[in-house]
Amino acid sequence: MPQQPPGLMQMLEELIAIPSVSSVNPAFDQGNRAVVERLGEWLHGLGFAVEIQPVPGSADKANLIATLGRGEGGLVLAGHTDTVPYDDSGWTSDPFVLSERDGRLYGLGTCDMKSFLGLVVEAVRDLRAEDLKQPLVILATADEESGMTGAKALVEAERRLGRYAVIGEPTGLQPVHLHKGVMMEAIRVRGRSGHSSDPSFGNSALEGMHRILNDILAWRQQVQSRNVDRRFDVPVPTLNLGYIHGGDNPNRICAHCELHIDIRPLPGMNLDELRGLLAQRLPRVLGETGLAVEMESLFPGLPPMETPSGSPIVQVAEQLTGSESRAVAFGTEGPYLRDLGMDVVVLGPGDIAQAHQPDEYLAADRLQPTVDLLRRLIRRFCMDEAEVRHAP
Ligand SMILES: [Zn+2]
Structure with missing residues (x-):
């Protein structure tokens, strides 16, 4: 006989106690499998059909897909089970022990x-x-904080999950239907070193990079004048020059220079297209200099997300929270769920100011309102005849 899950506080304690750090740095990277297995046991105990989907590339990482009811449409409640690495010295209490102080967990x-x-x-x-007219799916993913390999594995497997999704990332219980994307690219210029006393002894990568910097800033202006979305606090796509290194000595011609940039595109902009535009421009900028340039993506990038404000999930989320849906500056797994045919709203109990910080907390007075909100969402999308909408 499957076991009923423990009470809410004990569940929270257990989830926090199981380490599930994910990081691009292998020294910090851990699996999330123990977290999804625990969630799987609880949901199995409640009659859900539980599937654990391994994530390619790591035996310790997996997604959980737990389904109650059946049908073509339905609601997906989604969240990631990994956390960022932590800095022990910044924490007042053990980061793996749920501790309540001053109304905060x-x-x-x-x-x-x-x-x-x-x-x-x-x-x-x-x-x-038997109460459900449309299925309810609980999705718990791996690796959101590093490579998004969990969400990508779902897309890769073309795993149909539902028609609407709520991702419980920290939004202070206000719905979010828009976010920018992120991409980070390395640009490397290769020249030839030589004694600084005679420029013909070498070919300066640094001088080539100077041309590239000028060109990138001119390109940024163009892109920003063509792409404006006033729904964002920063209404244009941004491009940050974040890192540069070149050369080794004042008296040597610089043979190698490397620049890292971060681009945050608006919804409607495509990461591959942007990469393609850069890849076309940069060699042209160097022209006849004889310098070579190459580009490499520092991570695969995260697409922007936009769910139309007329979508039922946006409308119902706005009704239930009494807040107008808005844009945020951080990325989510939303674009991947969108690729799987879902309309996505990001709506969760935490506040982003406390995420990725020592002494991360959730205000205790967010617990019951979140449970109530989730129950209302389930009622609207899985139980009420009038609200149940099928996939097109
Ligand atoms: Zn998150």
Whole structure:
């Protein structure tokens, strides 16, 4: 006989106690499998069909897909089970021990965002499959904080999940339907070293990079004049020159110079197109200099997300929270869920100011409102005849 899950506070304690750091640095990287297995046991105990989907490339990483009810449409409640690495010295209490002080629940992953998954289990505790006209899917992913390999594995497998999704990333319980994308590119110029006393002894990569910097700043201006979206606090795509290194000595011609840039495109802009434009421009800028230039993506990039404000998930989220849906500056797994045919709203109990910080916390007075909100969302998308909408 499957076991009923423990009470909410114990679930939160257990989720926080299981380490699930993910990091591009292998020294910090851990799996999330123990977290999804625990969630899987709880949801199995509530009658959900539980599937653990391994994530290619790591035996310790997996997604959880837990389904109650059946049908073509339905609602997906989604969250990632990994956390960022932590800096022990910044924490007042053990990051893996949920501790309540002054109405706040401290712990790594309280705000961003393992608590959300515990709140989801609490919200579905009394649900029965027979009550559902459309399926309810609980999705707990791996690796959101590093490579998004969990979300990518879902897209790769073309795993159909549902028609609407709520991702419980920290938004202070206000719906979000828009975010920018992120890409980070390295640009390397290769020249030839030589004694500085005679320029003909070498070919300066640094001088080539100077041309490239000028060109990139001119390109930024062009791109920003063509792409404006007033729904964002920073209404244009940004391009930051974040890192540069070149040369080794004042008296040697610089043979190698490397620049790292960060671009945050608006919805409607395509990462591959931007990369293509840069890849065309840069060799042209160097012209006949004889210098070579190459580009490399520092991470695969995250696309921007936009869910139309007329979508039922946006409308219902606005109604239930009494807040107008807005844009945020951070990225989510939303674009991947969109690729799988879902309309996505980001809506969760934490505040982004507490994410990725020592002494991360979730305010205790967010718990019950979140459970209530989740129950209302489930009612609207899985139970009410009038609101149940099928996939086109
Ligand atoms: Zn997060």
